[in-house]
Amino acid sequence: MLKMSALSLIVAAGMATPAVAATLQDLENSFYPYKSGKPQVEGIQPGMVINKDNWQKAKDVLDPAMLEFVKAGDYEINVGDTTSFDLHASYIDATKERLGKVKLGAKVGEIEGADAGRPFVEEPSLDDPRAGEKLAWNFKYGYNWGDSAAISPFYWKFRNMNNSKVERTLKFNFHFLNFTHRTQQAPVPAITPNPSNLFRGTYVQVVEPFDVKNTQLLIHRYEDDLKRDNAYLYLGFQRRVRRLSTGQVTDAFLGSDIMIEDFEGYNGRISDMKWTFKGAKSMLLPMYNHNEMALDSETHQDEDGYQVVAFGGKGGCFPQVSWQLRKVYEVEAVPVDPNHPISKRVHYMDAQTFTIPRTNTYDRKGDLWKAWTIGQAHPDHHLPANKGTGVSIDDSFSMIDTQAQHCTTGQFKGLVDPSLSPASKFTVQNMRASGR
């Protein structure tokens, strides 16, 4: 409420100076797209179930891959009510402070003035040849996991889609930390010292099964988008930290259907892709209140009483969550590297949070290869510790290889708690110390 009041004052103040008022209105529209009303699409109502018998009603609100799954009877979608996923006020304030100061550089991957907050709040235009790139920056510098967070535990299941067999279960801990672009957790706006000017760290630790136990992955992403990530891998049986070549970033990570580059929707450099904005529309996305979903008591139970999201549908490849109508930006990303294993990704970005709940990936021939779903949970209906964090919680995922009829599913326990992801965890030395 305080946040809304403050913003109202800002908007009111901005009204007095027309040149600024438009920008502030853009900010208001960007962070609160449903303030003046929820999306309305004929035939789509909260509470309804979309399945193979009525899929036609959803042909304009589901992406092509998901529509095919529904049409084939592989998945039924429960439609929920559209809810506002308000991001943390500190992030919105940081955006406000930099309004009008951010601009793209001459090359893709260059940006000026974006040191915190959402870089571009204006509505993207199909007439702007760099609109897709701006949206990609909004994702990269989004409030995705806030300033830091952890997923612990994090279950990945490799599933045969045809016979529903779970072939393999990996149990991870994931940690994320923004070294820069910090708005809420101390220190703000950056952690120092930071001699190489790192933007973000991702640290992954495998807990089970035994053959990959103690495998660790550390990714350092630089503030300079033109500089390649440094990635390190620790293999438990070798007890050594090894540098990763970027070829492994597009590899099947530990045999899953997921590349490192797929993490969080897209986990690469802006400059690695050619970005094209394809339009804005109202679509169904898997965004929900975790505590109201079907939960899986078999995979995980703990003293917090927390349970992970259940999976079902064909092969157990689909999260049993509700989908809601959202304002969505469709963005196409074509790899710059002609040897990249994919021809393009089509991202469906949530306009309010700039998370990427849906992505379809196409192989080098241009055929649909993978359907990537990341369910977003509202932080106020999740673990008590996440309430009020303003982080759209990555809460479930499904990567379906439509050609191999195989999938990898993910079940999360996401925690926005800075004590779980100190800077010391994102060092090469920590990998050695944490490994046996």
Add this chain to the structure above:
Amino acid sequence: MTKKITMSFNKLAAGVVVAIGMSQAATVSAAETQWAGFVENATYYREGRGISKFRNTAQAEFLKPLESSGAWTDVTLNGVLRATYDGVYDLNDDEFGKDATEPYLGSNWHPQGSATGGPFLSAGVPFPCDNDPTLCNNLDGYMDHDEDDARFPDFNDELDFLREFYIDATRNLDNGDQLSFRIGKQQVVWGRTDLFRVLDVINPVDYSRHSIYDELEDIRIPQWIAQAEWRMGPTGTFDDSNLAVVWNFDKFRPSNLGTCGQAYRILDAGCFFSSSMNLNLLPGAAFPGGANPYGSAVPIIHDVEDPDWALDNTQLGVKWEGVYGDLTFSLNALHYRQQLPSLHFRPLAPGLPIPATDGVFDIKFPRVNLVGGSIDYYSQAMDAVWRLETTYTHGEELPRDTDGHKETDMLRYVIGFDKNQLIPALNETRAFLISAQLFGQHILDYETDMPDFEDNWIGTLLVKGWWMSDRLSPQLIVAHDFRAGATAIAPSVEWLPTDNWKLTLGANFKTGGDETFDWSVNNGAGATPNDYEPLARFSNGPIGVANQEDEIQLTVRYSF
């Protein structure tokens, strides 16, 4: 036999009881203790010899968080317990074990030649502590295992069933740095190499388990070590900086090369050490004064000078490592003892070139000072990682023909290249790992009578692929010793039918072992030169000497 097996099972039972007891105690006191482990059978079949390994292993690992207090955090008790029974000594006792005699020394890797038999070298005595009390006494403290020791290698006076047992603790400093301590029985890994070691020399290695081919993780001999790290994290210059001090306060243990009679004895050193020179067979005219001073065969080894525990005999190392931009690096220094034996000749009398009557050599383990460093560099242009590692040592001793040994400085280095390459024709979704290494060694004070090369190189290549969600993984390892002309080829396929089961089917083929090295003792007696024994074992290296150890290998593991 029955008595021996009973006694051995008693040892095994004792170990298991201790392991289970520890686990229960830990579980009772801390519910969150994490356990994992496996049971495994490894059965290897060697061409011409039959079963060469029937190793059954049970391993359990635990991590028990302890209560932290004050500035101390992440306090944990860690352990790895291992029990091994190798049934090859019961299933194939004609070929391996205390009764597995050989027709001549080195019959397992070369033709007889002229230096074995007659007045020269006898065949090695298998498991001398089961067969020859004198030899056993001479070898006391090193390579003196009896058959039960080989059958149950984890149960001994050094408590090797306790693979690791240490406490970790970290103290957060006011400036954000951390002091971390790890104290107990542990492995400390320096370096970045596979198969062969350059910097990774803090722990000795048990080559009797499977020569150089098992993961170092499984064959390093854990030591009682105190390690302190000052983790500075990012500094004004470095992205990561860490200073570590390693104090190996354990009683010195050398690497285990495998006792004569074991299936794996690197360089066949174990049989050489348990052989004798039959100088008593020579006529008196062959000696100064016209009389043969030897009333019986002369054992090759007279004594092992195994350093007692003393503060002065402990080993100390320092490592500074960090990250600087695209470089990860380390600078290392270590004072330790040579882990391979140095043979010191014992003359019958000062200045005489013939050995003492009670043994030809004493085994010593000289002190060594090492400085070295390593670098990883990611080349964006090649999308590959280069690894460099080098050491310079002072104090090592190498064997030579005419004087037993010589101290020499040594330079070793390795250049490694790792690349993940997608080969769409074979696998469209998963890149192959291609890892090549070139190890180099330069002997600075080289002598022509050293059975080694002034410069030599060993190249290794690993190609590994993954299919079926990484559940099927074939790989090929090739190692080639350039100067020895010896090659090892080890293809294998790993299959994970479930998260718990793993089957590995592999093979291991070697060529080489053709190098000879003139033994001056043999030449002096007027025999044909170009001998295999005893010196060519060094020049042929671990691959060449194993030239008749072609094997098919099956390993089945259930992990939990």
